[in-house]
Amino acid sequence: MATPLTCWTCGDRLRLLARVLSCPNGHPVPGLGDEVHDLWPPDREPPRVDTYGTPIGWAYDTGVNTRGLARLAARLEWGTDVARMYRLMDEGLRTEPGQVVLDVPVGGGTSFAEGAPDLRGLLVGVDLSPVMLHRAAGRRRARSLEERVLLARGDATRLPLATSSVDTVLCFNGLHVIPDKETAMTEFGRVLKPGGRLLGTVLVEDGPAPFSAIVGLERLASFFVPANARELRSLAKSAGFSRWDQDLEGALLYFRGEIRP
Numbered sequence: 001m002a003t004p005l006t007c008w009t010c011g012d013r014l015r016l017l018a019r020v021l022s023c024p025n026g027h028p029v030p031g032l033g034d035e036v037h038d039l040w041p042p043d044r045e046p047p048r049v050d051t052y053g054t055p056i057g058w059a060y061d062t063g064v065n066t067r068g069l070a071r072l073a074a075r076l077e078w079g080t081d082v083a084r085m086y087r088l089m090d091e092g093l094r095t096e097p098g099q100v101v102l103d104v105p106v107g108g109g110t111s112f113a114e115g116a117p118d119l120r121g122l123l124v125g126v127d128l129s130p131v132m133l134h135r136a137a138g139r140r141r142a143r144s145l146e147e148r149v150l151l152a153r154g155d156a157t158r159l160p161l162a163t164s165s166v167d168t169v170l171c172f173n174g175l176h177v178i179p180d181k182e183t184a185m186t187e188f189g190r191v192l193k194p195g196g197r198l199l200g201t202v203l204v205e206d207g208p209a210p211f212s213a214i215v216g217l218e219r220l221a222s223f224f225v226p227a228n229a230r231e232l233r234s235l236a237k238s239a240g241f242s243r244w245d246q247d248l249e250g251a252l253l254y255f256r257g258e259i260r261p
């Protein structure tokens with residue numbers, strides 16, 4: 001089966017047979033173990049520090065995958081009920097056989113951690129952190145999703161995916177850790193098929209008080225690069241999203257876009 005993932009050497013689509021990913025022209029497809037593929041751009045240095053490979057990543061991953069705790073923490077810290085975020089993830093995974101969802105950054109596999117009963121197509125999860133990807137691989141195994149979930153190390157700003165190859169892109173809590181939002185949005189637009197959709201959430205700096213102040217402090221104290229709600233709308237338009245809806249609840253912006261049909 002041809003996948004949307006591409007070979008960095010020849011650009012052709014990688015094939016998947018019996019859970020083995022290969023290039024039709026024989027180029028090697030490196031792996032990180034546990035059926036996590038390494039599709040980081042070979043000519044780009046990976047970040048010196050894998051932030052989500054530190055206890056910060058463990059704390060985030062444990063929190064976001066303990067849904068009761070996450071709802072309480074997000075209510076206090078960002079003024080939003082993230083039950084809505086989990087519902088949006090479920091909506092994004094609802095697919096028919098043959099359809100493809102790209103989850104970037106997939107992190108520890110939050111979107112499919114509860115089993116993804118409506119995922120009938122293929123989910124491709126991309127993240128820069130090998131540690132987070134191994135957490136995602138653990139959840140994939142625990143939920144017996146090996147046939148439906150492909151995991152690869154890659155860069156959201158230079159995706160290892162073919163143009164117009166994906167039905168839905170999920171981007172949850174990713175754009176506030178990716179400084180170059182414009183390039184990431186352009187990449188999402190590039191890999192989506194005409195009429196494909198983007199669903200996600202992002203922390204913004206221009207939410208209501210006191211949450212905007214909390215996000216401002218987090219920005220100063222950490223690696224967060226929150227988005228700006230107005231700016232995101234214009235980036236979406238430039239990236240080719242002809243429909244764009246966004247709704248701010250506290251400091252978390254819920255968005256959904258559709259690429260020009």
Ligand SMILES: C[S@@+](CC[C@H](N)C(=O)[O-])C[C@H]1O[C@@H](n2cnc3c(N)ncnc32)[C@H](O)[C@@H]1O
Nearest residue numbers: 052105106107110127128129132155156172173
């Ligand atoms: C806050 S987590 C979100 C993960 C998941 N979507 C969730 O909601 O649980 C952010 C993730 O973004 C990843 N990340 C940061 N910059 C990235 C980039 N340029 N390309 C791919 N992943 C990136 C980090 O490694 C981390 O796993």
Ligand SMILES: [Zn+2]
Nearest residue numbers: 007010023027
């Ligand atoms: Zn190749």
